[in-house]
Amino acid sequence: MFRISEFARLSRTSARMLRHYDELGLLKPSFVDPSSGYRFYSTAQLPTLQRILAFQDMGLSLFEIAQLLAQPLSNTALLQKLEAKVVDLERDLERRQMQLSAVRARLEGLRRSGDEGYEVVLRPQRAQLMLGRRLEFTDELDLGATFDALEALAAKHEARAFAPPLVVYHDETREVEAAIPLRFQIPDSSGVVVFTLPAESNVACVIHTGGYDALPNATTALLEWVDRNGYRAVGSLREVYLRFGSSTPVQVPTGFLASTSSELVTELQLPVAKGRD
Amino acid sequence: MFRISEFARLSRTSARMLRHYDELGLLKPSFVDPSSGYRFYSTAQLPTLQRILAFQDMGLSLFEIAQLLAQPLSNTALLQKLEAKVVDLERDLERRQMQLSAVRARLEGLRRSGDEGYEVVLRPQRAQLMLGRRLEFTDELDLGATFDALEALAAKHEARAFAPPLVVYHDETREVEAAIPLRFQIPDSSGVVVFTLPAESNVACVIHTGGYDALPNATTALLEWVDRNGYRAVGSLREVYLRFGSSTPVQVPTGFLASTSSELVTELQLPVAKGRD
DNA sequence: TTGCTCCTCACGTCACGTGAGGTGGC
DNA sequence: TTGCTCCTCACGTCACGTGAGGTGGC
Numbered sequence: 079m080f081r082i083s084e085f086a087r088l089s090r091t092s093a094r095m096l097r098h099y100d101e102l103g104l105l106k107p108s109f110v111d112p113s114s115g116y117r118f119y120s121t122a123q124l125p126t127l128q129r130i131l132a133f134q135d136m137g138l139s140l141f142e143i144a145q146l147l148a149q150p151l152s153n154t155a156l157l158q159k160l161e162a163k164v165v166d167l168e169r170d171l172e173r174r175q176m177q178l179s180a181v182r183a184r185l186e187g188l189r190r191s192g193d194e195g196y197e198v199v200l201r202p203q204r205a206q207l208m209l210g211r212r213l214e215f216t217d218e219l220d221l222g223a224t225f226d227a228l229e230a231l232a233a234k235h236e237a238r239a240f241a242p243p244l245v246v247y248h249d250e251t252r253e254v255e256a257a258i259p260l261r262f263q264i265p266d267s268s269g270v271v272v273f274t275l276p277a278e279s280n281v282a283c284v285i286h287t288g289g290y291d292a293l294p295n296a297t298t299a300l301l302e303w304v305d306r307n308g309y310r311a312v313g314s315l316r317e318v319y320l321r322f323g324s325s326t327p328v329q330v331p332t333g334f335l336a337s338t339s340s341e342l343v344t345e346l347q348l349p350v351a352k353g354r355d
Numbered sequence: 356m357f358r359i360s361e362f363a364r365l366s367r368t369s370a371r372m373l374r375h376y377d378e379l380g381l382l383k384p385s386f387v388d389p390s391s392g393y394r395f396y397s398t399a400q401l402p403t404l405q406r407i408l409a410f411q412d413m414g415l416s417l418f419e420i421a422q423l424l425a426q427p428l429s430n431t432a433l434l435q436k437l438e439a440k441v442v443d444l445e446r447d448l449e450r451r452q453m454q455l456s457a458v459r460a461r462l463e464g465l466r467r468s469g470d471e472g473y474e475v476v477l478r479p480q481r482a483q484l485m486l487g488r489r490l491e492f493t494d495e496l497d498l499g500a501t502f503d504a505l506e507a508l509a510a511k512h513e514a515r516a517f518a519p520p521l522v523v524y525h526d527e528t529r530e531v532e533a534a535i536p537l538r539f540q541i542p543d544s545s546g547v548v549v550f551t552l553p554a555e556s557n558v559a560c561v562i563h564t565g566g567y568d569a570l571p572n573a574t575t576a577l578l579e580w581v582d583r584n585g586y587r588a589v590g591s592l593r594e595v596y597l598r599f600g601s602s603t604p605v606q607v608p609t610g611f612l613a614s615t616s617s618e619l620v621t622e623l624q625l626p627v628a629k630g631r632d
Numbered sequence: 633t634t635g636c637t638c639c640t641c642a643c644g645t646c647a648c649g650t651g652a653g654g655t656g657g658c
Numbered sequence: 659t660t661g662c663t664c665c666t667c668a669c670g671t672c673a674c675g676t677g678a679g680g681t682g683g684c
Contacts, residue, residue, distance in 0.1 A: 080610045083637075084517065088597060090478055093638085098674060114682050115639050121598035121610075121620040125562050128474040135476065136458045140673070153465065160462050167455040174451060178444040181413045185437050188430065197402070197409040201367055240361065285402050320365060321398035333357045336398075343398040360663075370664085375648060391656050392665050417647070 079109065085119040089127050104130060104144050136160070137167060183306040196299035198284045200350075205277040206241065210257030211270050212248070221245065224256045226326055228270065233329040235264040240331050244318040246275075278313065278349040285320070286346065289339045293317075293346075300346050313349030320345055356386060362396035366404050381407060381421050413437070414444055460583040473576035475561045477627075482554040483518065487534030488547050489525070498522065501533045503603055505547065510606040512541040517608050521595040523552075555590065555626040562597070563623065566616045570594075570623075577623050590626030597622055 082093045099105040100117065105126055107117035126147070133143045142159065149155055209228055213219050225243055232238040239259035246255040263272055282304050286296035297315070304311065321336045321343035336342050359370045376382040377394065382403055384394035403424070410420045419436065426432055486505055490496045502520055509515040516536035523532040540549055559581050563573035574592070581588065598613045598620035613619050 081637075084610065087517075088519075092674085094674060094676085097639095102673095111682090116682080117638085121613075122564065122618060124597060124620055124622075125472075125474070125564055128476060128562050132474040132476055134673095135454065136461065137454050157462065157465055160458055160465070163458050164455065164462065167451065167458060171448070171451050171455060174444065174448050177412065177414050178441065178448060181437055181440050181444060184413065185434065185441065188434055188437070195402075197405040199405060199409055199412065240364075242365075285405050287399065287402055320401060333361065333398075341399060343401055345401075358663075369648085371648060371650085374665095388656090393656080394664085411647095 079118040079120055082117050102140055137163060196284050196296055198282055198300055198303035200280055200282055203278045203281045206275045207260045208257040208275050209260050209270060209272055210255045212253045212255045215252045215254050221256055228258045229329050232258055237261050237264050242318050242320050242334055244316050247315045280350050282348045282350045284346050286344045288342055296346055304350055309350040309352060311348050312351045316347040318345040356395040356397055359394045379417055414440060473561050473573055475559055475577060475580040477557055477559055480555045480558045483552045484537045485534040485552050486537050486547060486549055487532045489530045489532045492529045492531050498533055505535045506606050509535055514538050514541050519595050519597050519611055521593050524592045557627050559625045559627050561623050563621045565619055573623055577625060581627055586627040586629060588625055589628045593624040595622040
């Protein structure tokens with residue numbers, strides 16, 4: 079019989095850990111002095127403790143270990159648990175590797191050109207019903223008037239969703255599509271289409287503040303990030319107007335309008351996937 | 356200006372997170388209504404929030420992020436921080452990979468032969484001063500008498516340390532070394548040596564309970580584990596008697612003596628290193 | 633009797649999620 | 659006035675480390 083710290087030393091644990099395992103019912107002392115409350119352990123308990131520590135090394139929680147030890151050592155239960163754990167660990171590992179490569183890519187960028195002030199984030203995106211109009215990509219396109227018309231139509235049906243307007247750059251057809259989010263389907267009208275912006279599992283996003291003349295810098299930063307982090311584009315570039323100006327009085331949800339060009343906020347989005355191919 | 360949940364939706368965060376960042380001073384709302392306490396955010400705060408989220412994705416804690424944001428965007432500080440983070444993440448990644456391969460090896464063993472009941476753990480070991488005697492590895496060696504003599508000598512000098520006795524198998528010289536731990540150096544005597552069992556950074560250990568006739572099973576399990584997990588031996592095998600029997604009355608620290616052979620507890624230890632070469 | 637070890641609370645860790653209970657805004 | 663959103667606590671998470679304050683054992 080060993081006192082708690084002696085036993086802890088033998089098993090390279092700590093008295094606190096042993097008390098914790100006692101409390102959780104994972105490993106009860108083989109004897110407890112009724113008057114002093116002293117815990118006494120026997121070497122016969124070492125194998126159990128070793129199992130606990132081994133499972134812990136494999137990333138199991140004490141709760142999971144307790145479940146395994148409670149059952150009379152069922153091999154199939156153990157197999158299942160460990161198989162599930164492998165999947166967990168693989169997922170986790172992948173996440174960590176992406177973290178690491180993200181930090182490395184960032185360091186690379188910092189060393190080469192200093193901090194450009196653009197943060198690129200990757201996130202999934204849900205599908206969204208939109209009302210849009212396609213325009214040819216010329217220098218004279220009047221996005222303002224287009225958005226005004228779209229907003230007026232949405233307002234008439236009270237179908238405007240609380241989300242910012244955007245344009246999609248369809249490079250293949252050399253078209254620009256201006257669109258605003260809808261809460262529900264509305265009847266077709268001439269020149270406009272109701273469509274669903276599809277859900278994407280990975281969208282690389284960057285936020286640009288200020289006038290549109292500096293937007294190309296943000297685009298460059300976004301494309302560089304995509305390249306440096308081993309992704310490739312799998313969709314069209316989108317410009318989302320989180321805060322925009324308007325010269326005409328227009329019906330948009332509260333909060334989206336900016337009064338000066340320095341208050342403009344635009345998000346560039348690009349659907350991407352892993353791999354260079 | 357956006358209300359908190361509107362702003363949360365725009366930035367794919369949650370109201371709770373924004374309140375948390377406010378509390379930590381990471382991102383204060385640009386306006387707080389004095390009467391209602393309502394927080395209001397502007398799109399101009401989105402870039403800051405993006406930075407916070409990006410740093411978080413890279414594994415920085417909110418505290419570290421706060422430090423970075425507090426300084427006027429010092430590039431060198433950022434560089435240092437990220438370089439340190441790369442080291443952290445690499446270490447962490449390595450640990451996870453070892454966890455994963457440990458679980459896989461365990462699964463492999465389970466599938467092939469069921470659970471043998473042996474838990475192998477890897478741990479570092481500190482150096483320990485020992486009193487030992489080397490014996491030829493023959494069938495008639497009397498370890499009991501050898502340990503009795505060692506214990507008597509240590510007891511005479513009151514130098515016995517609280518740790519179990521062990522034997523080291525010196526395969527190269529075909530010798531067995533019986534040894535007990537000492538608290539301090541004692542004078543040499545004939546036939547015995549005081550020596551230091553060196554510190555090891557990685558020792559694979561397995562605990563066996565019961566009679567010594569089944570010890571080879573434990574040895575097999577240990578060697579299989581070492582092989583399956585991609586390690587190789589870099590030292591001699593040791594048998595540590597955590598609980599042992601004695602036919603003669605002998606002076607050993609409390610708790611080490613077993614009364615029946617089923618109470619015997621023995622740990623096998625093998626110093627190892629990564630790599631098959 | 634003096635140290636040493638043990639005991640039982642109980643806080644702190646990290647970044648929030650999740651109610652509870654109450655009030656402002658349209 | 660009724661929902662809806664907001665507010666401020668405050669607990670819970672996970673596996674202990676780390677005192678605080680007090681008592682048994684050699």
